[in-house]
Amino acid sequence: MNNTALTNEDKFRRQAVAVEAAQARIMPFVVPSGTEQVKLAESMGRILAEDVVAPHPYPFFRRSGMDGYAVKSSDTEYCHAEEPVLLQVVDNIPCGSLPSVPIVPGTAARIMTGAKVPDEADAVVMLEMTEPEIQDGRTYIKLKRPISSGLNITPVGYEISAGDRLLEKGRKLSAGEISVLATFGLASVPVMKRPRVAVLSTGSELLEVDEPLQDGKIRNSNTYMLASQIIEAGGDPHLLEAIPDHLDKARWIIEQALTDYDVVITTGGVSVGDYDIMADLVKGPDVEMLFNKVTMRPGSVTTAAVKNGKLLFALSGNPGACFVGFELFVRPLLGGMLGREKPFLAEIRAELGSDYMKINNFTRFVRGRLDLSNGKVIAYPAVLDESSVMVTIKDSDVLIVIPPTTTGIQAGQPVKVLKLPGGGW
CATH class of the missing domain: 2.40.340.10 (MoeA, C-terminal, domain IV)
Incomplete structure (x- = not known):
């Protein structure tokens, strides 16, 4: 029997493993991707490398929850509709400004939503509950019912106390997280480095996306799909040249990719046909086969191997199978490298x-x-x-x-x- 016949016979003798078993064989090879500091404006989608704690309470000062008047609640204790109280308006506090006049009994300060409440005031009366009145050239407000202490004031540390954990390690940064980081003045963020993932395709039937369509050929959509999946999973995709249907040259390209990148993905060439060479590429004394068949549809011939601690995934050339193979096997590996607590699909x-x-x-x-x-x-x-x-x-x-x-x-x-x-x- 010739070598080609032996190779094809080996392809047909693949031993299938369950999806969970295949995933379990991958995860021991997770290696943290390392950390780096990035500007907050560039951190969208990145994975936090360490816990972030609050450097100060939030709010940092007592702030008004309404447009209205800052008052001493004790001034309103006995007022009612038949016996209202008049409070002289002695200050005007826009948002972003500080009080300029102390609040003493019988006085109030006009205040805007979000502005700092004077230290002497313990309540804010909403504008609609007051009636303006002018006496002797002075401005007053008339109140007709008692005001509770603390009304419409957000206290210091209402949302976050100093030293509280704001965000946990392994969290993916999106709009909400970035808003929190910006609120606390964190202009740079410690994040996990994106694993560098090489993507290569196989198959003489493939055209580049900008080539005219030819009879019997298809455009190479899988590499672009995989690049998008890699980015979404937190990786850094690198689209390399196609793998030729020549075993020695293909082996050299794969070995070089494994040297230069953290993870290597190929698409196509994993079935049992004479021109499907990935089964041959993952053999050898320096390559450890993890699995080359999985009890799943689509993508049963999905293959994974490791060389020098780096993972090579040979995914199906069929788009549906390629997509599923990435989600089940490559995404968890990248999630583990990025320190995600739950790297698998929920x-x-x-x-x-x-x-x-x-x-x-x-x-x-x-x-x-x-x-x-x-x-x-x-x-x-x-x-x-x-x-x-x-x-x-x-x-x-x-x-x-x-x-x-x-x-x-x-x-x-x-x-x-x-x-x-x-x-x-």
Whole structure:
């Protein structure tokens, strides 16, 4: 038997492992990506490298919750409609300004929302509860009911005390987190370095996206899809040259990528055809095969190997399978490298929204969408979920987990779903 026959025979002898087992084989190779300081304005989407504590309380001063008048509540203790109290207005405090006149009994200060309340005042009366009055050229306000101490004043430290933890290590920074950091004057942020991820494609059938369409060929969409997934997961994608259908040259390109980058992903070339070379590339005394078949659809021939502590993922060339393979295996690795406490896709329970009658000997990860109906979370499978189908990826916010079945699953049955990033749930 010749070497080609032996190689193909080996491809057919792949030993399948469960998804959870495959994930477990990957995670021991997680290596922290390191840390760096970035400007706050450039921190969107980055992963916090350490806990951030409040350097001061917030609010830092007592602030008014209303447009109105700062008063001493004791001045209003006995007033009522038949016997109102008059308080002389002695100051005007816009937001951002400081009180200029002490508040003494019988006086009040006009104040704007968010402005600093005078130290002597213990309440703010909203503007609508007062009546202006002029006497002897002086401005007064008339109050007709008692005012409670503390009314409409936000105290120091109401939201955060000095030393409180503002944000925890491993948190992804978005608009809310950045607002908090800016509020406390943190102009730079300690974040995890983005893992540098090389992306390579295989297959002579691929065209670049700017090439004219040719009969029998398809445009190379997977690398751009993967680059987007890498960015969303916190990595730094690098799109490299395509891998040729020449084993020695392909091996050199992969080895160089593993030297230069933290993680390497290939797409295509992992099936059992004569021209699918990734199975051959992950063999050798210096490469540790983690798995080369997974009991899942799509993407059962997803492959992972490690060399010198770095992971190589060989994902399917079919868009649907490539997408799922990244979400199940590459995303958790990157999340672990970035220090994320929960690197795997979040799981929820839902009710299947329509019949799924495909017979499966492997677990299926079906693209789908969630809906809320009568208080129930409903998961609707995509009509087209084949491995080669790419158009339904854009309409999916979950992967619906369909266990092996000889009969299919009917609508109304409970199912586990994995939430995809960017979904509304």
